[in-house]
Amino acid sequence: MTNQGKAALVIVDLQNDFCPPDGALAVPGGRDIAPAINKLLDLPFALKIATRDFHPRDHVSFASQHAEKQPFTSSHTITNPENPQETQET
Numbered sequence: 001m002t003n004q005g006k007a008a009l010v011i012v013d014l015q016n017d018f019c020p021p022d023g024a025l026a027v028p029g030g031r032d033i034a035p036a037i038n039k040l041l042d043l044p045f046a047l048k049i050a051t052r053d054f055h056p057r058d059h060v061s062f063a064s065q066h067a068e069k070q071p072f073t074s075s076h077t078i079t080n081p082e083n084p085q086e087t088q089e090t
Helices: 036-042
Strands: 008-012 046-053 077-080 081-090
Touching: 008 036
Parallel strands: 008 046
Antiparallel strands: 077 081
């Protein structure tokens, strides 16, 4: 046996919920990644893994679980602790 590694394909959280037109959390272009993933699935990876992040309706991650917050209308700014100039609006 050699110490050489083998490549794995990990597909993280690709769900219909993120895909227009009917996804509950659809994002523009959400389906555009699917053809590339399908091509990757045809390759001979030693291991292929797909994950799915699931939350029940009352999960804390949803805006509806926070006072005075409305789904799809609230936002939050995340600041990189190592570079305060770098922010991302979510």
